[in-house]
Amino acid sequence: MSTDVPQWQYWIIQQDAVVDGPAVPHPIHLHGHDFYVLDQAANTVWSGDISRLKTDNPIRRDTATLPAAGYLVLAFESDNAGVWLMHCHVPFHVSAGLGVQFIERMDEIKESNGGLAGVEEGCKNWKTWEREFVGARNGSVLIEGDSGL
């Protein structure tokens, strides 16, 4: 049973002026939620003007474009306790680090979604496999620069 009240979460994702790399759009994908697209623009920095935000029936989806050298403003409600990812959906971009994880309503996670027994079992099996097949070789399945995602 949820004890916390869902809160609106507002994020700006701003692409820095790129010095030695490509200014490309990134399809930003959220796990665990749809989000609302409040604003997005290419080749500019978010002005901080909240009157720009489209709050009346904005597009609701789970993947939206962060335009090249620009920004994306999104909002969602914290109504789904868990550990979730937000990442660029281009596979080699998330592999190269373009992701975050967010822990939502941490105090409720253990009791939500039927508990974490399945996770514990999965971790146990993974550790056995890793010790047996990976650890003896080079200690990790990841190569340098691979985020693991």
Place this chain on the structure above:
Amino acid sequence: MSLQAHEYAPSINLPCHLTLTHPPAGQRYDIIIHANATTSNYWLRVGTGGGTCDGPNANAANIRSIFRYAGAASGEPNSTAAAPLPTGCYDEAVTPHVKTSVPQKIPEEMKVGFTNTAGSGNLVQWLVNGSPMLIDLAYPTLQHIIDGNDTFESRRNVFKLGEKDQVRVVHHPWA
């Protein structure tokens, strides 16, 4: 074709003969195809954004499948593209069918950066708030939760949100 929904959120219908531009990776659309053309075989073409989305694609002109009407002869279609395939990488302007209003508040900011000098050699990395995400496969985040351990290395790119009495996103990863 007409568009019905985007990532399962019902949309107000767009007109027939819609040409989807290049949907970015990960986006999904529910569409209805109006099979009202002459019985034949037709190409369904997919553009890759003209190299502006996730890099050039040497085989861009050949990403196709075939729509075959019942009763049409076998063999490849000879239909031609009505217009050059769209380039660019944009979201479709869709309007949700179920209306929602979002409170207007000041967002928190995270910055996406890029470097090709991280680590050794010419390693290419994308950064969020200066940090390329790197997970620890031996100690998953949910294992932290099970253990009651809320200390994370900064390169895990962990944010914490929605706790009691906490309105704003904590947008700096923990050290």
